[in-house]
Amino acid sequence: MSQASNRLDALRATLKQMGVDGFILPRGDEHLGEYVAPCAERLAWLTGFTGSAGMAAVLPDHAAVFSDGRYITQMDQQVDAAAWERLHLRETPPPTWLATHGATMRIGYDPRLISESALRPFVDAGLDLHALPANPVDRIWTDRPAPPCTPCVPQPVQWAGQDSHAKRAHIAEDLRNAGEAAVVLSDPASIAWLLNIRGQDVPYTPLSLCFAIVHDNARVTLLIAPDKVSGETRDWLGQDTTIQPPEALEDALRALAPARVRVDPASNALWFIQILEDAGATVIRKGDPCLLPKAIKNPTEQEGSRRAHLLDGVAICRFLHWLDENATRTAELEAATRLDQFRAASPDYRGESFPAISGAGPNGAIIHYRVIPETDRALQPDEVYLIDSGGQYPFGTTDITRTIWTGPGQPGDDVRDAFTRVLRGHIALARARFPEGVTGHALDALARHALWEGGLNYDHGTGHGIGSYLSVHEGPATISPVFRPVPLMPGMILSNEPGYYRPGAFGIRLENLHLVQPSTIGEAGRQFLEFEVLTLAPFDRRLIDPARMEAGETAWLDSYHARVFERIAPHLDTPARIWLRAACAPLHAG
Structure with missing residues (x-):
């Protein structure tokens, strides 16, 4: 039996233990980024496909990998055809494939790895979807690499062109004008631009993996591994930035209730919306305010x-x-x-x-x-x-x-x-x-x-x-x-x-x-x-x-x-x- 079949069998057994029949696995991490750290290469580990855009869908008797036209030939070369169907995601959209092969089945998903916008087509297809408390791939990936912990460093104003205080003041004014108490950012590129910081946590893109909550008074709660932040960088971020470990994210979100909180339904994982609404906050679904000024x-x-x-x-x-x-x-x-x-x-x-x-x-x-x-x-x-x-x-x-x-x-x-x-x-x-x-x-x-x-x-x-x-x-x-x-x-x-x-x-x-x-x-x-x-x-x-x-x-x-x-x-x-x-x-x- 091939390695692909062994991993697929192990995943199916884990799904059964978790009370679902199938699973949707996007390519991406909790930040929904294009380039991810080795510890988040779940799709590559499970299927062998290493492209930067794709998705897998697993059912008891069927499994498929999907990607777009850039990667079809690569997918055919990398993915074991005996274990997986290999499909063009526009010609055969994953929701359509799941509705065809598993219309009455319980389909699990990890709400930390998919946005509300990306999940919408699966909802519209009438699938029986269930948010899982943990990622089943992580349970079977026994030699999964540790999360990255590279230094978070300042991006000087001589290259950034504008200091972070001015950027935060602009975002805060936008929030106040909209009657919103805060915005949640999970895209490290937006946070890097806003705070004028860079890192090396993922290949090819100088990012520190982190989350941030920007408040309407221009203060920022930065959720990042403390070991990444040197004294110099703490001074650079200033007193208006509070640093907390990523493990404090859920409590920080719940503490925003019952305020109006902006969340981008396309760039934030659905988990953020679920936690905020469960805590009693009013979620305002609106775009990441950093995207346009960053561009x-x-x-x-x-x-x-x-x-x-x-x-x-x-x-x-x-x-x-x-x-x-x-x-x-x-x-x-x-x-x-x-x-x-x-x-x-x-x-x-x-x-x-x-x-x-x-x-x-x-x-x-x-x-x-x-x-x-x-x-x-x-x-x-x-x-x-x-x-x-x-x-x-x-x-x-x-x-x-x-x-x-x-x-x-x-x-x-x-x-x-x-x-x-x-x-x-x-x-x-x-x-x-x-x-x-x-x-x-x-x-x-x-x-x-x-x-x-x-x-x-x-x-x-x-x-x-x-x-x-x-x-x-x-x-x-x-x-x-x-x-x-x-x-x-x-x-x-x-x-x-x-x-x-x-x-x-x-x-x-x-x-x-x-x-x-x-x-x-x-x-x-x-x-x-x-x-x-x-x-x-x-x-x-x-x-x-x-x-x-x-x-x-x-x-x-x-x-x-x-x-x-x-x-x-x-x-x-x-x-x-x-x-x-x-x-x-x-x-x-x-």
């Missing part, structure tokens, strides 16, 4: 991002020069490691902002492919190589994707056609000017139009928000076919990353980061916005078909490449500078 970067954060992208661009260009000379003498893991080393040459580099996606040939068609020694593939002559990576710097976070032709021959017409369509979509979005109030949903088709003309598409969003030395994936605004009612606003940083993926053959994705800025155009009384491109690295001219480019697209590309050369070349040695000059030459220069 709108202040001038200091904007300048920090430009600085981070200059450092990152130097590392990327050095890497691309190295790759041009060594493509067919390297492999996916070595290439990703080399890029990390080029970034690490800067003393300001703090590590990757997510695991690098380094995919050669058919592996590049796996949208969120993560190379491991077992899948490491040597780059072959005359194929497509995709590298998607990012860096953390104390003043900014980066994310960039480039698609490279390994040579020495010329790419086929089908590859050049697909690449050029992706590039044209990227340029269309980069050149966009749009009225204030427009959402990312309204812009998404710009990036897809050239692909659609050729009957092509991609199964992921076009853009996500980026934090300021925080998460590489940050809300609340996106550029996506999925409508979200948050307009793009000056100061927001979003990615522009259309792509195309041919399973078993190659993948193409081209990504820059954009800063939303006021535009100089627009009639009186109507403000327009546009994008400032932050990323500084050339696109591979070998994969571009100039004949398929329109004049305005070519002009944009030539102007962008001229700017890349101007900003990056002074920081390169002579061989890399010579390479960059050729890489940034005007498109029709040969």
